[in-house]
Amino acid sequence: MSAAPPAGSGTAEPGTTTRSRRRPVTILLCLAAFALTVDVLTKHLALLELSDREPVRLLGGAVYLSLTRNSGAAWSLGRDHTWIFPLIAVGVLGWIAWMARALRSVPWAISLGLVVGGVVGNLIDRIFRAPGWFVGHVVDMISVFDPYGRVFPIFNVADSALVCGVLLAVGLEFTGRQRDGTRAPADDHRRAGGKDGDRARDGDAARQAATTGEPGDTDGGRRDGA
Template identity: 35%
Template sequence: MSRLDGARLGWAPIALAVVVADQLTKHWAVNELVDGDIDLFWTLRFNLSYNTGMAFSSGESFGPIIGILALVVVVVLLLSLKRQPGRLTDVAVGLIIGGAIGNVIDRLFRQEAWFRGAVVDFIDFQWFPIFNIADIGVTVGGALLVFASWRASRVDPASLEPTPDTS
């Protein structure tokens, strides 16, 4: 595990991978889906959509607040790494931070004004809200973080005590 001044950085490559994958796929979607949807199989299709709000397109007039809240979540997650160590937590935090940053990039750079940009969504099951790679990172990371917290709470505190040296 990488350390820099006591900070754990195991989450960073995961966050970077999510941001890169998210931005590359959004770039592809913006350029390739302008002329129409691409049907893949069953109900899955690629369908270009822009979301100025949050989940399920709610809160469309709150773009700046949503962007700032996402950045606050990133800071809180980084601070939480000190309380709950472990690889699973690093993976979860990396996924969430990568997803949050991926969508904040859209809000910053696909814009008419500061934090008023729209998030590019394009993965469409037609029976579920349209989403993107960043949303997958946030959702899967959130579920993993809940699981990691639950697993950490089940550890017997007595098993964490050091064993006395008998030599």
């Protein structure tokens, strides 16, 4: 007989009980490499084709290609403290590497792969681009609804990958999907809801017995009726 799972452990999704971490980690690394490659290539093309020219209008003005260099984060936040962004990036990568030790979920692998690709893409700019090591400016080139980023900050492929990965992670957390392939929170909520419902019904029966003198459905109700 197999040993029962420890109390409080998550309920494994179908097919995850013996799942190894090789496939999720492979997906994470491949997706991160793909996002990074696309980011590097688009930045290279932007520098070649968009330097010293007016923004390129696409999709009727919904999207513009407008080259800019950003020393800070979105909306140029922290532009006077560029050195702090590489430190944050290294910390994020270290945290993801630590979490990947228990990775068994493909959706989480996709989320973390997008985040890694986005973080590394912009980290390369911070380290190697002008004006110097670890204070480099990030190359951005995509602007929506305005050629100069007055509606939404100008961004790049790395930013898009990072945001998509974070949003996916939030969705996975809210739906109870764990990195090890379990879905414990949803099951716990259903069990807790059932227990609360039973207690509420027992309380109603007891109150009815106390007010009418008729036996209720619980032991407490029978005692009051007696």
